[in-house]
Amino acid sequence: MVDVGDKPVTARRAKASGRLTCTRETLELVRAGKAPKGSVIATAELAGVLAAKRTAELIPLCHPLALSKIEVTVTPDDELPGFAVDAMVRTEGRTGVEMEALTAVSAACLTLFDMLKAVDKTMSIDALRVTAKEGGRSGAWRGE
Known part of the structure; x- marks a missing residue:
């Protein structure tokens, strides 16, 4: 596992979709x-919420994090047809929450x-x- 002990604690947020x-x-059913x-x-x-909370147990070398917010939304989508799945995860910590957001979307799907x-x-x-992330040394990033 990467040593993040010397990194500052900052507000971290990540969004993911699938x-x-x-x-x-099936959609109509x-x-x-x-x-x-x-x-x-x-x-x-x-x-999705439960999976985000257990990400460190599922992904080797992923840091266990105290998450302050997890939001998972499943939306029926006629255009696909199917379901759009989005997750947003927040914490105050030394490492990002991209893996938690991706795990939430994966488990929901x-x-x-x-x-x-x-x-x-x-x-x-x-x-x-991953569609967006904020916090840490690299700052904010938004996907296209």
Whole structure:
């Protein structure tokens, strides 16, 4: 693990996004609240929050961090069709929270997939990326 002990504590924030594509019929099934496993969006958002909190247990050499805020949003998207997944994570610390944001999005997408795999074999997860970060030596960065 990289030694961050000499780095100053600063406000850190990261945003990440990803998406799950599916059939229009699957999207409508979720909108109608008729998915076999129940409340798909709420469950995926909660899974993302829980995963962000456990990132250091999942990713080797990742520092355990006390997170001050985790926000995961799953939004139905007719254009895909599918779901856009976004996460924002904050902390006051010596290292960034990009991995926590990426882990939140990944877990939310995987949860969507798990909850819908019985009704849609065509789903895919893609476009996972960090979209913004703030804090630390490198300052603020925003993706295109």
